[in-house]
Amino acid sequence: MTVTAPAGFEAAGIAAGIKRTGALDLALIVNRGPRVHAAAVFTSNRAKANPILWSEQVIRDGVVSAIVLNSGGANCFTGPEGFQVTHRTAEAAASALGIAAGDVLVCSTGLIGDQLDGEVLEEGVLSAAARLTADGGADAARAIMTTDSKPKTVVVEGDGWRIGGIAKGAGMLAPGLATMLVVLTTDADLPSGALDAALREATRVSFDRLDSDGCMSTNDQVTLMASGASGVVPELDAFTAALVDACADLARQLQADAEGASHDIAIEVRGAVTEDDAVEVARSVARNNLFKAAIFGNDPNWGRVLAAIGTTTAPFDPYLVDVSMNGVRVCHAGRPDRPRDQVDLTPRATHVLIELHAGDASATVLTNDLTHDYVHENSAYAS
Amino acid sequence: MTVTAPAGFEAAGIAAGIKRTGALDLALIVNRGPRVHAAAVFTSNRAKANPILWSEQVIRDGVVSAIVLNSGGANCFTGPEGFQVTHRTAEAAASALGIAAGDVLVCSTGLIGDQLDGEVLEEGVLSAAARLTADGGADAARAIMTTDSKPKTVVVEGDGWRIGGIAKGAGMLAPGLATMLVVLTTDADLPSGALDAALREATRVSFDRLDSDGCMSTNDQVTLMASGASGVVPELDAFTAALVDACADLARQLQADAEGASHDIAIEVRGAVTEDDAVEVARSVARNNLFKAAIFGNDPNWGRVLAAIGTTTAPFDPYLVDVSMNGVRVCHAGRPDRPRDQVDLTPRATHVLIELHAGDASATVLTNDLTHDYVHENSAYAS
Structure with a gap:
């Protein structure tokens, strides 16, 4: 169930044709509300990929209705054309879902310096939007994998609410600057400021303390989206504690799947x-x-x-x-x-x-x- | 000729029995004057080996008559007993040479946490002192090798004076925390303050810019000793330039012999x-x-x-x-x-x-x- 375990979320993971292997390579996760609150943290690397540059703007108002993630290419150091591909990806999702492009986050992972095909991305997003389901989280978890040997997922039960999550990568350990991408969802009802505080505390003691090979990616992004569909407003401390558990669990899964590691x-x-x-x-x-x-x-x-x-x-x-x-x-x-x-x-x-x-x-x-x-x-x- | 290329220096390199292989493992380099001026720079690691703790005190007055270097053991994290071994090494050299122990630098390289045998060191120093010659620099260069595949040496000709040098290791690249040890000698006539300024400038642009694997040793030491035997007082700028050349040459030799490297x-x-x-x-x-x-x-x-x-x-x-x-x-x-x-x-x-x-x-x-x-x-x- 992963990111679709909390109420209010739908997801899809498809093979859009970005990867030559035909493997799943594009994930779409949609927050059906009633709330569309969100928070995100980004790589502190000054060399930021185009989807990071885009998403940093999108998150400013704390409102996010959907997130598109692709594997098969980092879209980093690809110039204005690369930024246009990111923009086109968000516009495609907005058009298919009847939302604003400015409420669509985009994440990419793969090799730096390769141009993505905007048409392939656009068609992929439209196809994914047509296949959204309330149990699509598992496919989404597979679609963001690069050299991961298995998908990473988590569900944490709160008191009347849930947190779900997916992750890929392990810091910068995977080859080609493969990236740590994490999407967390919850049906708890919290405003974006509270989500931001909880997310920063949770990442500080989990992903920020996973240092597989000391290398920092250009594409890292951890996103938290809240639908409020449970109707429950949890205490922030209790929510933060559950979010810490979810992030720590995913961090251990990333460590356990770190490429080439034997310890x-x-x-x-x-x-x-x-x-x-x-x-x-x-x-x-x-x-x-x-x-x-x-x-x-x-x-x-x-x-x-x-x-x-x-x-x-x-x-x-x-x-x-x-x-x-x-x-x-x-x-x-x-x-x-x-x-x-x-x-x-x-x-x-x-x-x-x-x-x-x-x-x-x-x-x-x-x-x-x-x-x-x-x-x-x-x-x-x-x- | 290496460190014995400049006038006023004698050296020896012997097999003292520290290494079980019977390879050369102890070097003694003596400055016969008329000047016994010196300068040294040490590892900035706060975890300092016993010979570093000793040598930092010896160099304070800028007067050094001899330096003892051993391979086969770093004498680091070996407690007060380890410091006593360093002290005993310096006393042995002082006794054999008729100088003060406080004018004897000591350097060690090898595995951390193993205790050196003070008696073996003492006998080795006495044996080396009996074999000092004006062409012993080559043996000294071999005696400080650990996993080095070849000795590193340099001679730079000044205007009526010379600089000679030996080196071992490559940053912390070699296994067992193998150390960068460098001894430079000159027959130029310069006071210790000038030597110190020249040495800091030379190491800044040479050894400090050799970063083979980012690991910092507990035992790194670069020493410069001046005999004044040429009778020439060079311009400091000219001397510094020559010292930069000598250090850059040794740094390239360390890089070229870095363990396991193919580029x-x-x-x-x-x-x-x-x-x-x-x-x-x-x-x-x-x-x-x-x-x-x-x-x-x-x-x-x-x-x-x-x-x-x-x-x-x-x-x-x-x-x-x-x-x-x-x-x-x-x-x-x-x-x-x-x-x-x-x-x-x-x-x-x-x-x-x-x-x-x-x-x-x-x-x-x-x-x-x-x-x-x-x-x-x-x-x-x-x-």
């Missing part, structure tokens, strides 16, 4: 002065190629952890730090502790605990290891 | 507002795994270049940027230009030119590609 690594930092410090420390490890290659080799190389966190500005004394891997403390107060051969790194799930002993704040960043398959898939894609 | 990539940024901006932009590309994997695959994926530079804070418009690879402009004003199949990326030497059209400053950062061999060597080392 899902949770880097937990405790004892930081602030939560931002904890994130900075965890992220420095998540982005360290030497550490990530060591985990691939099942090597509990804690020296690489300490060398990574030594590059941060977070306040702590490197010579007070403890490091544990999968429950075995291999470094205590900046010195060797239990023998590294006691650490079993053969499971895919890997837990690295870094205790800074500087304060009370903590955070966890999710990442993957650096593997032969990562290099292979990211060197062979476009050539 | 030596020069990322040149032109048209930046400031030189710092140009470095930031170039470094963002040098640290982008997707770009580095693409180059390994001989794929001129300019979209990954633009996605990388979009994450910087340097002032420029991504949609005015030109990107050329090996002389072929594949992106003009943020749009596709010449076909990517016109780019030949089969040569090891790779040139990426990024024209920002925002100002007049430029800079080049050197890096390597991300290869299967990099992953293999960095995942298999310590296990």
